[in-house]
Amino acid sequence: MDVTRQGDFLIYCVETYKNAKHLTGRQVAELFTRYHVWDYVYSCYEALHTTGANYIVEDIDLYIEARKPAMA
Template identity: 50%
Template sequence: MSKEAAFSVFCLENYKAYKSLTGKQTAELFRQYGVFDYLNEFYDVLHTTGYQYINHDIDIYLKSRNAVITA
């Protein structure tokens, strides 16, 4: 597994817990709105930050795409 893929899994697991979602819900949300692509593109910067910053950054990213998060 690449370091970018491992980072995406880390982000998915942390965001899932942060929003009280299931893994399936979180994976679908990330796929639907391109979060995996975003995390991969900005891996160099994001992997140096903490999980709280990353969760907040994902929230901003999803909000800018008018994402609907259903728990």
């Protein structure tokens, strides 16, 4: 496991998501922390790093949506 490549990929994911969603770095960091996206990206690195930017953004959106509490 190459920690440097995973770290670089995590930065890539943050920047890609930030630009796609027109968010600040702080907003993305808070969102990724709230929904444990950091852990998800690390655990799925092998699969995710071979996909394109649009797929990554959509995948992160699906991951976040699945973790949001259901509306009462």
